[in-house]
Amino acid sequence: MTVLSDEQSAGAETWTPVCRVDQVPLAAGVAALLDGGVQVAVLRTDDGEFHGLSNIDPFSGAAVLARGIVGDIGGVPVVASPIYKQNFDLRTGRCLDDPDVRIATYPIRVVDGTVHVGVR
Amino acid sequence: MSRTLVVAGHGMVAHRLVEALRSDDVDGTWRVVVFGEETRPAYDRVALTSYVDTWNPDVLALPGAEYRGDELVELVLGDPVESIDRGAKRVTTRSGRVQDYDALVLATGSRPFVPPVEGKDLPGVFVYRTIEDLDDIRAAVERARQRRGRPAAAVVGGGLLGLEAAKALRDMGLSPHVVEMAPRLMPLQVDDGGGGLLNRLVTDLDVTVHTGTSTSAIAQDGDRLRASLGNGTELDIDLLVFSAGVRPRDDLGREAGLELGERGGVLTDETCRTSDPHIFAVGECASVAGRVYGLVAPGYSMAEVAAATLLGREASFPGADTSTKLKLMGVDVASFGDAHAATEGSLEVVFNDAVNGSYKKLVVSDDATTLLGGVLVGDASEYNLLRPLVGGELPVDPAALIGPAGGGGGDAVGVEALPDDAQICSCNAVTKGAINAAIHDDGCDGVGAIKSCTRAGTSCGSCVPMLGKLLSACGVEQSTALCEHFTQSRAELFEIVRATRITTFSELIAKHGTGKGCAVCKPAVASILATLGNGHVLGGEQASLQDTNDRFLANMQRNGTYSVVPRVPGGEIMPDKLIVLGQVAKEFGLYTKITGGQRVDLFGATVDQLPQIWRRLVDAGFESGHAYGKALRTVKSCVGTTWCRYGQQDSVGLAVELELRYRGLRSPHKLKSGVSGCQRECAEARSKDFGIIATEHGWNLYVGGNGGAVPRHADLLVSGVDTDELVRIIDRFLMFYVRTADRLQRTAAWLDELDGGLDHLYAVVVEDSLGICDELEAAMAEHVANYEDEWKGVLEDPEKLARFTSFVNAPGAPDPTIAFETERDQPVPVMLGVPEVVSR
Numbered sequence: 001m002t003v004l005s006d007e008q009s010a011g012a013e014t015w016t017p018v019c020r021v022d023q024v025p026l027a028a029g030v031a032a033l034l035d036g037g038v039q040v041a042v043l044r045t046d047d048g049e050f051h052g053l054s055n056i057d058p059f060s061g062a063a064v065l066a067r068g069i070v071g072d073i074g075g076v077p078v079v080a081s082p083i084y085k086q087n088f089d090l091r092t093g094r095c096l097d098d099p100d101v102r103i104a105t106y107p108i109r110v111v112d113g114t115v116h117v118g119v120r
Numbered sequence: 121m122s123r124t125l126v127v128a129g130h131g132m133v134a135h136r137l138v139e140a141l142r143s144d145d146v147d148g149t150w151r152v153v154v155f156g157e158e159t160r161p162a163y164d165r166v167a168l169t170s171y172v173d174t175w176n177p178d179v180l181a182l183p184g185a186e187y188r189g190d191e192l193v194e195l196v197l198g199d200p201v202e203s204i205d206r207g208a209k210r211v212t213t214r215s216g217r218v219q220d221y222d223a224l225v226l227a228t229g230s231r232p233f234v235p236p237v238e239g240k241d242l243p244g245v246f247v248y249r250t251i252e253d254l255d256d257i258r259a260a261v262e263r264a265r266q267r268r269g270r271p272a273a274a275v276v277g278g279g280l281l282g283l284e285a286a287k288a289l290r291d292m293g294l295s296p297h298v299v300e301m302a303p304r305l306m307p308l309q310v311d312d313g314g315g316g317l318l319n320r321l322v323t324d325l326d327v328t329v330h331t332g333t334s335t336s337a338i339a340q341d342g343d344r345l346r347a348s349l350g351n352g353t354e355l356d357i358d359l360l361v362f363s364a365g366v367r368p369r370d371d372l373g374r375e376a377g378l379e380l381g382e383r384g385g386v387l388t389d390e391t392c393r394t395s396d397p398h399i400f401a402v403g404e405c406a407s408v409a410g411r412v413y414g415l416v417a418p419g420y421s422m423a424e425v426a427a428a429t430l431l432g433r434e435a436s437f438p439g440a441d442t443s444t445k446l447k448l449m450g451v452d453v454a455s456f457g458d459a460h461a462a463t464e465g466s467l468e469v470v471f472n473d474a475v476n477g478s479y480k481k482l483v484v485s486d487d488a489t490t491l492l493g494g495v496l497v498g499d500a501s502e503y504n505l506l507r508p509l510v511g512g513e514l515p516v517d518p519a520a521l522i523g524p525a526g527g528g529g530g531d532a533v534g535v536e537a538l539p540d541d542a543q544i545c546s547c548n549a550v551t552k553g554a555i556n557a558a559i560h561d562d563g564c565d566g567v568g569a570i571k572s573c574t575r576a577g578t579s580c581g582s583c584v585p586m587l588g589k590l591l592s593a594c595g596v597e598q599s600t601a602l603c604e605h606f607t608q609s610r611a612e613l614f615e616i617v618r619a620t621r622i623t624t625f626s627e628l629i630a631k632h633g634t635g636k637g638c639a640v641c642k643p644a645v646a647s648i649l650a651t652l653g654n655g656h657v658l659g660g661e662q663a664s665l666q667d668t669n670d671r672f673l674a675n676m677q678r679n680g681t682y683s684v685v686p687r688v689p690g691g692e693i694m695p696d697k698l699i700v701l702g703q704v705a706k707e708f709g710l711y712t713k714i715t716g717g718q719r720v721d722l723f724g725a726t727v728d729q730l731p732q733i734w735r736r737l738v739d740a741g742f743e744s745g746h747a748y749g750k751a752l753r754t755v756k757s758c759v760g761t762t763w764c765r766y767g768q769q770d771s772v773g774l775a776v777e778l779e780l781r782y783r784g785l786r787s788p789h790k791l792k793s794g795v796s797g798c799q800r801e802c803a804e805a806r807s808k809d810f811g812i813i814a815t816e817h818g819w820n821l822y823v824g825g826n827g828g829a830v831p832r833h834a835d836l837l838v839s840g841v842d843t844d845e846l847v848r849i850i851d852r853f854l855m856f857y858v859r860t861a862d863r864l865q866r867t868a869a870w871l872d873e874l875d876g877g878l879d880h881l882y883a884v885v886v887e888d889s890l891g892i893c894d895e896l897e898a899a900m901a902e903h904v905a906n907y908e909d910e911w912k913g914v915l916e917d918p919e920k921l922a923r924f925t926s927f928v929n930a931p932g933a934p935d936p937t938i939a940f941e942t943e944r945d946q947p948v949p950v951m952l953g954v955p956e957v958v959s960r
């Protein structure tokens with residue numbers, strides 16, 4: 001089990017360039033495949049902010065969160081799983097519909113128009 | 121030891137009695153033996169006329185009327201009780217069976233009244249009460265049709281039952297005569313003014329009305345009949361139906377020496393007990409406290425009273441409201457309370473709109489403060505509100521209740537004004553007080569909850585709008601807000617988008633909502649934008665609004681792969697195309713299955729395989745089947761006249777035409793259709809959102825059907841129309857639904873909740889009561905003209921194609937979480953387990 005802190009970007013060691021900014025539409029996401037078979041959903045809110053979450057939907061085990069709908073619930077930026085529609089907080093990975101569930105987050109940084117995903 | 125209850129008769133009321141007794145008699149103190157004269161279990165006689173739509177008796181079946189699995193009920197059919205031996209407490213049936221009883225219930229109903237007219241027993245003369253009567257009438261119509269094309273018929277009786285019979289004949293394609301002795305139609309229910317309008321409306325429907333005259337003789341004339349009327353008119357006809365009222369079947373009671381009511385019927389007290397304490401009478405054969413009732417609701421309440429009394433509980437028949445609201449041949453007729461102003465000094469307020477075909481009369485007390493009764497013809501929309509007001513103080517000036525200025529009773533007076541004992545649901549005798557108690561004490565927070573708690577609204581459904589109003593009046597907010605981002609309902613948003621021509625979600629939420637949107641409002645708005653024609657569903661910002669399946673124009677499966685369903689209009693497919701499907705499935709290693717919608721589903725495609733698969737399919741002439749969309753799915757067909765020996769019309773041809781016409785139409789929920797070539801209904805059209813069944817006269821259109829979780833049989837909207845008319849009405853129906861339904865509300869639920877129900881729908885899409893039919897048709901014409909295949913649209917656009925990759929940084933790399941194993945020689949998904957990324 002990986003225990004995660006809410007602190008995001010701190011401590012990342014490896015940064016993998018995955019795509020150009022314009023390859024991620026506003027209020028949508030893409031999936032990135034990192035070394036070791038790790039899948040990250042790179043999600044962008046409608047005001048252009050990037051977030052990285054594990055691409056695996058913990059409720060179904062399917063690698064699909066990058067294909068979810070991005071929006072907000074009570075002001076919290078979220079992605080809804082396309083399988084059974086649970087919402088996940090883009091900033092913390094916390095599941096809004098089941099407080100016991102939280103998924104891994106990955107820091108994202110943009111350098112010269114290229115999106116990088118960080119792994120601790 | 122349980123005691124034995126014998127029930128004579130198995131009609132609607134007898135069934136309700138057995139049902140009520142068995143559900144309350146938990147200890148099984150009674151064993152029940154029911155003897156029915158008819159050869160089938162009790163059925164919905166009230167809906168008898170609709171038998172003509174399908175000629176399928178199952179449609180009239182009452183749930184649970186065979187008591188399968190209930191060992192305490194024995195149902196003996198086709199064996200009427202012939203005599204009662206009160207001393208020995210036993211009955212003897214026609215077959216000679218002798219049955220002892222501890223209690224006996226007479227539920228023998230009525231028989232049609234046939235006046236003593238010369239020739240009444242000739243062949244070709246019928247009555248109208250049972251399924252068999254209708255089968256006989258149909259056979260006579262067919263024989264006459266063989267002989268001379270268009271048969272002629274007359275109905276004797278212009279009351280409720282006579283007009284029912286006339287409607288049945290109309291539905292069989294005849295133009296009947298109706299002969300009524302009274303000076304107007306429905307003399308018991310309506311007054312001269314209402315009758316006059318009714319006469320006109322019915323005449324418009326191709327019925328010839330003869331009022332104020334009787335049938336004096338019927339004579340054989342070759343292979344036809346000649347009916348002579350009292351006023352000298354002679355009718356040359358092929359058949360004649362007596363439908364001139366009923367008489368209680370009290371002969372069993374009479375012969376056994378039970379007391380009878382003054383106007384017939386076995387006399388009972390308020391507990392439905394006859395002059396013999398061991399014998400009860402319920403339904404139309406009973407004369408409760410001297411009064412006979414010819415409607416089913418009072419019969420039901422007698423059944424409940426008798427059941428309770430048999431179980432030793434106190435209950436008494438409260439008297440019954442003989443108010444009626446009917447739709448006869450598409451014409452609304454309602455009468456309630458003292459419709460004929462028989463009360464001393466009563467005053468009448470009449471509003472007669474000859475232009476729009478509506479007649480409304482209220483009867484009020486001499487000081488105009490109390491409503492006594494009324495008559496509504498042509499437009500009975502105020503009935504639900506007015507009837508419960510009877511006997512109470514009027515909240516407003518009577519004219520405001522029915523006059524055009526007040527906009528009708530619905531607006532002029534609120535439900536608050538109704539007294540607690542006002543009956544809101546007359547079918548199930550539920551009062552306003554009982555419904556309010558359910559809301560306050562049992563916490564019912566919606567119409568559904570009230571239905572299951574009180575039974576209100578579960579029969580004819582006409583009181584459902586009132587239930588909603590009561591909820592609102594109790595402060596129960598039935599929020600129509602779409603979600604936290606929009607306070608509007610889907611229907612309201614649809615109107616906003618239509619009127620403002622807003623074309624993006626961002627603009628809509630900025631101007632009419634709050635926040636950023638969510639998985640509820642985004643797909644709903646995407647659907648609205650798509651219905652109103654905003655290009656490809658994945659165009660620009662629209663892509664990010666789409667729900668899971670629409671986002672990739674395929675159905676997501678549990679392992680994140682997709683299924684692909686190409687359209688096969690009407691289920692008709694060329695061998696070459698079938699071969700292509702097989703080749704594609706083989707090439708991409710897809711699991712293959714025939715769906716329940718008469719087409720082929722290919723499962724297990726990854727995101728990046730989708731465009732490659734579509735390319736192969738589109739090249740072979742396939743297009744998207746929208747299995748993923750809240751859109752038209754399939755129009756199922758049977759082979760119809762093309763092959764079937766029973767086919768009446770080309771059902772495959774019509775199914776293909778309809779599927780091609782409505783393909784791609786985005787709607788609040790998925791839409792399904794079916795076309796059957798005859799009433800055998802092999803395409804299951806009546807379980808579809810819009811289903812069509814061929815008859816020899818054209819097409820019958822049924823709407824609001826549903827399979828799935830809550831099945832519902834579709835209701836007949838129009839019958840015997842030709843293809844052009846059919847398509848026009850479906851265009852209007854679909855567009856009206858698309859505009860006004862809630863998110864994820866199938867047509868069945870929409871129709872159930874529609875204010876005014878099927879009548880209102882008929883008024884809007886057939887009679888154009890809102891004047892919007894041109895608009896609805898134009899919207900559909902636009903949809904049809906602008907349809908394009910969505911798969912092709914992706915293949916032609918590099919920007920859209922680019923999104924069909926599993927990984928943005930590794931196009932073409934296989935998704936390591938996807939794996940298959942083999943089951944019955946085909947690939948099926950295996951889940952590899954969730955990687956270690958979850959903290960709990």
Ligand code: SRM
Nearest residue numbers: 675683714715716717718719747753826827828829830866
């Ligand atoms: C493939 C199919 C089953 C099969 O193998 O035969 C199927 C499969 C699914 N059905 Fe169905 N339904 C299929 C015919 C039906 C039928 C039968 C019919 O159409 O004749 C029904 C009952 C009829 C009806 O809809 O009234 C049916 C009632 C449902 C329902 C319940 C709808 C309801 O109103 O209660 C759902 C759930 C929903 O839509 O919310 C559903 C939802 C689904 C979904 C989309 C569930 C999902 O979101 O994953 C399934 C995935 C389809 C896919 O391709 O991955 N499916 N589904 C059938 C596809 C027909 C087609 O060619 O398009």
Ligand SMILES: Cc1cc2nc3c(=O)[nH]c(=O)nc-3n(C[C@H](O)[C@H](O)[C@H](O)COP(=O)(O)OP(=O)(O)OC[C@H]3O[C@@H](n4cnc5c(N)ncnc54)[C@H](O)[C@@H]3O)c2cc1C
Nearest residue numbers: 129130131132133157165200201228229403404414415416
């Ligand atoms: C065409 C039509 C339309 C109608 N429309 C409406 C309407 O819109 N609203 C409304 O409220 N009412 C309507 N009615 C009236 C309604 O159908 C009756 O009020 C209701 O069916 C009465 O039920 P019942 O059980 O008392 O009698 P029935 O339904 O007549 O049942 C009595 C049964 O007992 C059987 N029987 C008779 N004698 C014996 C015996 N000796 N032994 C065994 N069995 C016997 C009969 O064969 C029959 O099956 C309509 C009736 C018809 C015919």
Ligand code: SF4
Nearest residue numbers: 758764767797798802
């Ligand atoms: S519905 Fe009628 S026409 Fe169609 S296949 Fe069945 S029997 Fe034949």
Ligand code: FES
Nearest residue numbers: 545547579580581
């Ligand atoms: S009035 Fe018929 S169901 Fe309520």
